[in-house]
Amino acid sequence: MLSTMQDVPLTVTRILHHGMTIHGKSQVTTWTGEPEPHRVTFAEIGARATRLANALRDELGVDGDQRVATLMWNNSAHVEAYLAIPSMGAVLHTLNLRLPPEQLAWIVNHADDKVVIVNGSLLPLLVPLLPHLPSIEHIVVCGPGDRSGLAGVAPRVHEYEELIADRPTTYDWPELDERQAAAMCYTSGTTGDPKGVVYSHRSIYLHSMQVNMTESMGLTDKDTTLVVVPQFHVNAWGLPHATFMSGVNMLMPDRFLQPAPLADMIERERPTHAAAVPTIWQGLLAEVTANPRDLTSMANVTIGGAACPPSLMEAYDKLGVRLCHAWGMTETSPLGTMAHPPAGLSDEEQWPYRVTQGRFPAGVEARLVGPGGERLPWDGESAGELEVRGPWIAAAYYGGADGEHLRPEDKFSEDGWLKTGDVGVISTDGFLTLTDRAKDVIKSGGEWISSVELENALMAHPDVAEAAVVAVPDEKWGERPLATVVLKEGAAETDYEALKSFLAESGIAKWQLPERWSVIDAVPKTSVGKFDKKVIRKQYAEGELDVTQL
Numbered sequence: 001m002l003s004t005m006q007d008v009p010l011t012v013t014r015i016l017h018h019g020m021t022i023h024g025k026s027q028v029t030t031w032t033g034e035p036e037p038h039r040v041t042f043a044e045i046g047a048r049a050t051r052l053a054n055a056l057r058d059e060l061g062v063d064g065d066q067r068v069a070t071l072m073w074n075n076s077a078h079v080e081a082y083l084a085i086p087s088m089g090a091v092l093h094t095l096n097l098r099l100p101p102e103q104l105a106w107i108v109n110h111a112d113d114k115v116v117i118v119n120g121s122l123l124p125l126l127v128p129l130l131p132h133l134p135s136i137e138h139i140v141v142c143g144p145g146d147r148s149g150l151a152g153v154a155p156r157v158h159e160y161e162e163l164i165a166d167r168p169t170t171y172d173w174p175e176l177d178e179r180q181a182a183a184m185c186y187t188s189g190t191t192g193d194p195k196g197v198v199y200s201h202r203s204i205y206l207h208s209m210q211v212n213m214t215e216s217m218g219l220t221d222k223d224t225t226l227v228v229v230p231q232f233h234v235n236a237w238g239l240p241h242a243t244f245m246s247g248v249n250m251l252m253p254d255r256f257l258q259p260a261p262l263a264d265m266i267e268r269e270r271p272t273h274a275a276a277v278p279t280i281w282q283g284l285l286a287e288v289t290a291n292p293r294d295l296t297s298m299a300n301v302t303i304g305g306a307a308c309p310p311s312l313m314e315a316y317d318k319l320g321v322r323l324c325h326a327w328g329m330t331e332t333s334p335l336g337t338m339a340h341p342p343a344g345l346s347d348e349e350q351w352p353y354r355v356t357q358g359r360f361p362a363g364v365e366a367r368l369v370g371p372g373g374e375r376l377p378w379d380g381e382s383a384g385e386l387e388v389r390g391p392w393i394a395a396a397y398y399g400g401a402d403g404e405h406l407r408p409e410d411k412f413s414e415d416g417w418l419k420t421g422d423v424g425v426i427s428t429d430g431f432l433t434l435t436d437r438a439k440d441v442i443k444s445g446g447e448w449i450s451s452v453e454l455e456n457a458l459m460a461h462p463d464v465a466e467a468a469v470v471a472v473p474d475e476k477w478g479e480r481p482l483a484t485v486v487l488k489e490g491a492a493e494t495d496y497e498a499l500k501s502f503l504a505e506s507g508i509a510k511w512q513l514p515e516r517w518s519v520i521d522a523v524p525k526t527s528v529g530k531f532d533k534k535v536i537r538k539q540y541a542e543g544e545l546d547v548t549q550l
């Protein structure tokens, strides 16, 4: 029997209309570095997005599912692009401005981008690439920055504000199939070519609803979210669409991502929520330790993208800021889990739940798979690779304009689940604890050592600012851990034996304690601010690290 319910497509167009009307008074505030930030209401954003759609169609010829790329910071114009491009039936392609230029060019060519909207301050990155980007027909420049490099380039150049001025504020939005492509994002690709994930209208709509649920980020129109996670990193974790759905005010840092301006904007604008990777929170903590600011408005902060050291959570608890741990991937839109403890627990009882990666929402099904492909129980002990499926989880990678979508065996199971490459355990009550990336786990004498567990324990030491542990080849054991540590400013001279004892005292088994140690100036980071362990492994292999063996 068929249902009697209406079959209304779940589209970004609906999110745009809803936000600009029902939540027309909500605001997007963009930091400018001037005395006053730039403020614009959702109603104005909606009107400007409508004018942008008219301009893209009438002036630039975007009339189907062409890819419109953005090379932009987090700001209100970028939100306009997020809403206009998918709603008109085209595909928003956010470009990661921290990628090496050759990878960026590869991605633009693979996606066959026709238009790129670029912030003026990022032109020095784009202009030298243009001779290698034959598909780009139009460049739309937005915001401050020197335009002189654009003289004589092949694509047509437009000024964003001039382009959208005097355009109609209505648009005949097409009736879209909710399964159609709305946006795309390439994985940061530590090995091989980057892989394109293509989000549908439906996946964005459902993911936005989940983001706003109380068991996830729990945002409403009473909130202001500081969106530090870049709009090019999994659509800023879905926030621009989710906020438009619920009228959540946005605070956008633009290019002012250093700890000092971030602390200033929090103290001044008093956001109630924020989202960023651990590196950002580490930097901000050092800043407010040196120059105190009031961060207490942020009752609820989402931290993810890499494991959050428990010591960082504790430090923020003392500042009156509660970090809530989340796990996700480009392939999962990204919301996969969030670590809200179950009801009815004291602060002390909540702690073991808070340091996990969290619980799965109803839209994300999970299973653990052992090395031989066997299903493992949720007993809090059996460690295996996490596989997930659900309506906002990727089923394939983009195969290029004429190609079939790709389903590599190491990323998708035969029965259609995403193989995350993350290794962990799940407790009987459904909380996920990741112990490692499959490729980072240290395989020592047939046993596994979790690099993340060692890092978390080391980062709890008062002299240690950051620590990254990688597997290095060992004649006797196959692999052993190498601990690289960044010391805090003014820390006493390194005593590796003392660090090793500290690890033992914090409960690390004796056979897991590293014997190779190195002090480094900074942990190398990927384009989205995560520890880049392959760089450390390479530095070790090439003898570039000063290693002490105990």
Ligand code: AMP
Pocket: 187, 188, 234, 303, 304, 305, 306, 307, 308, 325, 326, 327, 328, 329, 330, 331, 334, 357, 420, 421, 422, 434, 437, 528
């Ligand atoms: P990306 O697609 O660049 O966002 O990277 C996704 C990967 O980041 C995941 O597969 C995990 O390995 C890692 N990751 C994300 N969130 C967490 C977390 N809370 N704890 C540990 N690793 C995480």
